[in-house]
Every structure is written in C-alpha cells, then in structure tokens.
Amino acid sequence: MYGLFLRHFYLITRSFPRVLDLVYWPTIQITLWGFISNFFATHTTYYNNAVGVILTCAILYDFLFRTSIGFNMLFLEEIWSRNFTNLFIAPMKIGEILTSLVATALIRALIGLIPAVLLTSPLFGISILDLGIFLFFLFLSLYLFGITLGILVSAGLLRYGPSFENIAWSTMFLLAPFGCIYYPIEILPDVFQKIAYLLPLVYIFEEARNILINQTVDIQNIYNAFLWNGVYFVLSIVLFYYSFNVAKNKGTLINMGE
Amino acid sequence: MKNLVEVKNIKKNYGKNEAVKGISFNIKEDEILGLLGPNGSGKTTTIGMLLGLLKPTSGEILINGQKLEGNRIEILEQINFISPYIELPKKLTVKQNLTVYGKLYKINNINERIEFLSEKLRLRGLLNSITGELSSGQKNRVSLAKALINEPKVLLLDEPTASLDPEVGDFVRSFLEDYKKEKKISILLASHNMNEVTRLCKSILMMKDGIIIDKGNPEELINKHGRKNLEEVFLKLSRSKNELN
Numbered sequence: 001m002y003g004l005f006l007r008h009f010y011l012i013t014r015s016f017p018r019v020l021d022l023v024y025w026p027t028i029q030i031t032l033w034g035f036i037s038n039f040f041a042t043h044t045t046y047y048n049n050a051v052g053v054i055l056t057c058a059i060l061y062d063f064l065f066r067t068s069i070g071f072n073m074l075f076l077e078e079i080w081s082r083n084f085t086n087l088f089i090a091p092m093k094i095g096e097i098l099t100s101l102v103a104t105a106l107i108r109a110l111i112g113l114i115p116a117v118l119l120t121s122p123l124f125g126i127s128i129l130d131l132g133i134f135l136f137f138l139f140l141s142l143y144l145f146g147i148t149l150g151i152l153v154s155a156g157l158l159r160y161g162p163s164f165e166n167i168a169w170s171t172m173f174l175l176a177p178f179g180c181i182y183y184p185i186e187i188l189p190d191v192f193q194k195i196a197y198l199l200p201l202v203y204i205f206e207e208a209r210n211i212l213i214n215q216t217v218d219i220q221n222i223y224n225a226f227l228w229n230g231v232y233f234v235l236s237i238v239l240f241y242y243s244f245n246v247a248k249n250k251g252t253l254i255n256m257g258e
Numbered sequence: 259m260k261n262l263v264e265v266k267n268i269k270k271n272y273g274k275n276e277a278v279k280g281i282s283f284n285i286k287e288d289e290i291l292g293l294l295g296p297n298g299s300g301k302t303t304t305i306g307m308l309l310g311l312l313k314p315t316s317g318e319i320l321i322n323g324q325k326l327e328g329n330r331i332e333i334l335e336q337i338n339f340i341s342p343y344i345e346l347p348k349k350l351t352v353k354q355n356l357t358v359y360g361k362l363y364k365i366n367n368i369n370e371r372i373e374f375l376s377e378k379l380r381l382r383g384l385l386n387s388i389t390g391e392l393s394s395g396q397k398n399r400v401s402l403a404k405a406l407i408n409e410p411k412v413l414l415l416d417e418p419t420a421s422l423d424p425e426v427g428d429f430v431r432s433f434l435e436d437y438k439k440e441k442k443i444s445i446l447l448a449s450h451n452m453n454e455v456t457r458l459c460k461s462i463l464m465m466k467d468g469i470i471i472d473k474g475n476p477e478e479l480i481n482k483h484g485r486k487n488l489e490e491v492f493l494k495l496s497r498s499k500n501e502l503n
Binding site for chain 1: 302310311331337339343347349
C-alpha cells in the first residue's frame with residue numbers, strides 16, 4: 001500500500017503541472033461558483049426579461065470548450081497512441097500540422113454544437129438564432145480563442161511532455177471566472193475586472209447578453225473581442241514554434257514518456 | 259557508390275551531459291550500416307538527429323547531398339523510420355493507416371503502393387483489420403509498410419525485429435536484404451541482435467559513451483579482437499575503455 005502511495009507521490013512531486021493541477025481545481029471551482037452565487041443573490045431580476053440568456057451563454061461557452069478541448073484531444077491522441085514520432089518525421093511543415101488540426105477541431109466542435117442548438121428549441125422554447133447575424137461573429141471569435149488555447153496547450157505539451165496533459169483539461173476552467181459567462185463583469189472585484197478586460201471572452205459574453213436583454217448591438221465589443229483574439233493567436237503561434245525548437249534541443253520529440 | 263548519408267562531427271549536449279561527442283560516418287547507396295552499442299551509448303540520439311527530431315549542438319548532417327539543417331521537409335520526404343517504441347494509431351485499420359501516411363508523404367498512387375507493399379509484406383489479408391488487434395509480428399510488418407510507403411532512399415531501423423518470433427524475424431531480415439538490393443537504398447540498423455547485424459551488415463560502428471569506439475565489417479572486428487563472434491566483440495568493447503574515436 002505504502003509502495004503504491006510512494007509511486008504516485010514521487011510522480012506528483014517530480015511534475016510541476018501535476019502539482020499545479022492539485023491546487024487549482026478547488027480554487028477555480030470555488031471562485032467561479034462564488035461569483036455566480038454572489039450575482040444571483042444580488043441581481044435576482046436581471047434575467048427576468050430574457051429567458052434563455054443563461055442557456056445561450058452555456059451553448060456559446062460549450063462551443064469554446066469543445067473547440068479548445070477538441071484541438072488538444074487531436075494532439076493528445078497522437079501521444080497516447082505512440083504515433084507522435086511518426087507524425088513529426090512526416091514531411092509536414094509546422095504550419096501544415098497546425099492548419100490541419102485547426103480545421104479538424106472546427107469539424108469536431110460543429111458536430112457537437114449542431115445537435116445542442118437544435119435541441120434547445122423543442123426542449124426549452126429557446127433559439128440561439130435570436131442573436132441574429134452577430135451570432136456568426138460571436139462563434140467565430142469563440143472559435144479563434146478556442147484554437148488559440150489549443151495551440152498554447154499543445155506548445156506546452158511539446159515543451160514539457162505528457163505531464164502537461166492535466167493543464168490541457170483545465171485551461172477553460174481557469175479562464176471561466178474571468179470570462180463572465182453567466183454574470184456581467186461588474187460582479188468581479190476590480191483586480192479581476194482588469195484581468196477580464198484583457199481576454200476576448202468578456203466582450204463576447206457581454207455582447208451576447210446585450211443583444212438578448214437590451215436588443216441592441218455594441219460593435220465595439222465585437223471589435224475588442226477580435227482584437228484580443230488576434231493578439232493571443234499570434235502569440236500562440238510564436239510560442240508553438242518556440243516550443244518546437246526547444247523540444248528539438250531537449251529531445252522531447254523522441255521521448256514522449258511520463 | 260555515392261554516400262546517401264554523411265554525418266560530419268556531430269555533437270549533442272543535454273545541458274552538461276554530452277550524449278554524442280563528435281561522431282562522423284557515411285552510409286553508401288545499397289549499404290546497411292550497423293550501429294551497435296550498449297544502452298545509453300548515443301544510438302537513439304544519433305538516430306533522432308538524423309530524423310531532424312533533435313538539433314545537433316554542432317556538426318553537420320547531409321542526406322543525399324542536402325544539408326538537413328534548413329532542408330528538413332525535403333529530406334524527410336526521402337527518409338523513414340521504424341522502431342518498436344513507436345506505433346501507428348490503434349483504432350484505424352491497416353489500410354486506413356497506410357492511406358493516412360501515403361497522404362502525409364504526398365504519394366500520388368497510394369492504392370498501388372499499398373497493393374505492392376501488402377503483397378511484399380504479406381499484409382493482403384490484414385488490410386481491413388484493426389491495427390491495435392494485430393499480433394506483434396503483424397504490427398511490425400505494418401510499421402515496415404508505413405516506413406516504406408514513400409519509397410525512402412534512407413531507412414533508419416531501431417531494433418526492427420525486437421520481440422518478434424524467429425520466423426517473423428527471419429522474414430523481416432530477408433525482406434530488408436532483398437528490398438535494399440532492389441532499390442539500392444541506405445539503411446542504418448541499430449540492433450542488439452548480433453546475429454541479425456552479422457547477417458545484414460557489411461560495416462558496423464560500435465558506439466560507447468557518445469563516441470565511435472571501433473568500426474569495420476563483422477569478420478574484421480571478430481578477427482581483430484580475437485573473438486568467436488560479434489556478440490563476444492560487443493561484450494569486450496562494452497566492458498573495455500574506449501579504444502578509438
């Protein structure tokens with residue numbers, strides 16, 4: 001028994017991503033649900049005139065989640081099946097690998113999204129299409145951020161190996177409190193608001209609520225979302241190339257073990 | 259015969275650890291070069307550098323006259339690799355796996371190529387089987403088919419017959435001999451099976467602690483060291499101090 005405990009203890013203490021994983025799940029859950037509870041306790045009438053806002057935001061968030069996790073899954077599948085080396089000795093440029101993963105992640109996310117969208121109407125009498133033409137821009141923005149997160153996590157997998165896998169699963173939850181998915185940004189403390197404004201998520205979800213509740217469109221929110229998406233997307237590509245070069249120096253590409 | 263592989267004084271350091279300390283060798287067309295050495299001698303690091311998966315700390319690698327540095331994609335089109343430590347996706351059928359790699363290597367006539375390889379490697383009846391459900395010997399032949407899908411000029415083999423039964427091992431060795439003769443390719447064979455190396459290789463490099471400690475053909479090495487076979491030469495060199503760089 002003690003031997004088995006030691007086996008896992010040694011593994012955890014030798015891996016920073018695993019230690020981080022242990023600490024941050026409870027922190028994130030408490031933070032997220034703390035803000036949600038706080039919001040509903042102080043703004044009981046906020047959603048009265050817009051049935052389905054929460055559900056719409058949940059679908060939007062799920063699309064982001066599926067895109068990001070979908071991208072990570074494609075990368076992780078190659079590690080789990082021990083096919084990683086085969087992939088990286090094939091004559092493909094890094095740009096080609098990324099492009100194919102980005103396209104495949106979109107198809108995966110759409111396969112999950114379409115049934116969810118279709119089900120909300122007969123089950124709850126709500127249509128996400130109420131967001132109109134701007135729905136396309138919101139989805140595009142979420143897709144961009146989803147694949148950006150996917151590329152960032154894949155860069156971490158290249159750099160640190162499979163132990164970075166836990167981070168892959170939890171990036172979305174880490175950002176959820178700052179994303180203001182289910183509550184307006186005003187509910188966050190000032191410091192958190194400053195962080196939230198540096199993410200495209202807050203503009204996307206603020207705009208979704210604005211369209212559904214106020215029946216108006218604030219183009220500035222959509223513009224800000226794309227602006228930040230552009231910044232993070234470029235950053236993620238640069239980081240991926242950097243991680244690839246580090247992996248070539250450290251030997252991670254031929255040694256994808258624990 | 260021209261050199262398809264030219265390795266010029268390559269070194270690889272991981273921090274302060276010198277995994278490969280400046281080795282040079284060539285592999286000619288229609289030649290199988292054996293790469294022998296105890297675990298940790300630098301064989302896998304050397305193969306990693308030849309595949310472009312590892313960046314040498316210094317030195318130069320040329321494949322078919324082209325520098326690997328700066329021409330990685332063009333060179334990867336001409337080489338391939340097989341190792342028991344890497345696998346193909348298990349859930350895909352054999353044909354799906356070979357088709358995927360045919361596409362990745364931009365093969366025009368994929369079906370013809372798969373047909374040819376499945377005939378040569380006795381895979382015809384397995385094409386629609388799930389790869390993960392195959393025996394070790396069958397998986398090995400599928401991996402070999404994948405490694406030959408692009409008709410490589412240079413083939414890197416890391417223990418290609420490890421864990422195979424004698425019959426399948428013999429089949430793979432015979433296949434490699436015939437294929438090399440027919441296509442005039444260069445093969446680098448890293449193996450711990452001394453009978454296999456004696457049978458397939460006309461020349462051998464012995465590595466230890468990141469350097470080449472001896473080289474020659476199997477017979478020369480056996481005579482030079484006064485041993486009965488290559489395994490005894492391997493044991494002697496592995497246990498001795500470095501003799502030659």
